[in-house]
Amino acid sequence: MQRTPIIVLTIAGLFVLAALAGTTAASPSARPWTIVFASNRESKDTELYSMTSNGKAVRRLTRSPFFDGFASWSPNGRQILFYSQRSSGGDLWIMNADGSAPRNPTRNPAHDSPGSWSPDGRRITFDSDRDGNGELYVMNADGSGQRILVRSPTSDEFNPKWSPDGRTIAFVTNRDGNAEIYAMNADGSNPRNLTRNAANDAGIGGVNGLLWSPDGSRIAFVSTRDTKDGEVFVMKADGTAVKRVTQEAGTESLLSWSPNGRKLAFQRYPSTPRWAFFVMNADGSGAHQVSWALPGKR
Helix, strand or coil: CCCCCCCCCCCCCCCCCCCECCCCCCCCCCCCCEEEEEECCCCCCCEEEEEECCCCCCEECCCCCCCEEEEEECCCCCEEEEEECCCCCCEEEEEECCCCCCECCCCCCCCEEEEEECCCCCEEEEEECCCCCCEEEEEECCCCCCEEEECCCCCCEEEEEECCCCCEEEEEECCCCCCEEEEEECCCCCCEECCCCCCCCCCECCECCEEECCCCCEEEEEECCCCCCCEEEEEECCCCCCEECCCCCCEEEEEEECCCCCEEEEEEECCCCCCCEEEEECCCCCCEEECCCCCCCC
C-alpha cells in the first residue's frame, strides 16, 4: 500500500531539526540549542548540517549525491539518526555527530524510514513497507533484533516517536481514513486515537508533524483542521487541550522543541529567504525568523 501524502509540498531549502541541549551561557529561556537540519543550498541534493537555533556555528555533516534528511540526535548527542536515499529504496542511517562513520543498520531492500531513539539510546523505532505496507518496527541501535511492533495490514502507519519516559510511542496512521495521531504502549499494545479530527493531523506526508515536548506532557503537531495549509498545534499528551499556536499564512513544518520545552522551532513555506526558519515561544508568542550563513561565508 502506498502512502497518501498529507500535504504535497516541494521545499527548496528543507529543514529537519531535533533538539540537543545547548552549552552557551545564556538564560534558560533564551539559550540556543544545537539542531541538525537539511538544506540544498550547496548542491542539488539535500545535505545535513548542524547549527545552533540562533543560526550560528553552521557545520556541514554529509556529502552525498543523494537526499539526506529527517534527522534526530541520539539522547547522548553523540550520534544522528537520519533518512537517506544513498541505499536502494531509501533507508534509515546512523552517523557520528560530526558526520563520520555513516552506516545503514537495517540493511533491508524495502523502504525504511527513521522514527526515533528510545530515551536510553539503546533502541530505535522506524517504519517499513517490507511486509507490503507501512508498519511500525523496533530494533536495537546496532540494527540487531528487528521486529514488528504491531501488524496493520489494512492501513499505513509511520513516524513512530518514543515518549521521553519510554512508556509510550506516538505515531501517525490512516486507519480511520485520514491521518490521525495515535499513541500506544511501547510494546505495541493499547493503541488509542489522540487527535480524532476529520482533517489531516500529520504534517508533510506524516514527517515533521509530530514532536513530544521534552518533559512528555505535550505533543506538538501540524494539522489542516483550521486551514488548507498545515498549522502548528499543541495538545496535552492525552489529546486534550488542543491549541493552535501559529496564525500566519503558509504551510508549516515542525522542527524542534528547545530542551527546556519553552520554545518551538518550525519552518514556514513559502518564506524569504527560502532556507530561513522560525523560533517562537511554545504558546505561539514571540515568533521570529532565523536565517543562517554557509560555513565560511556571510
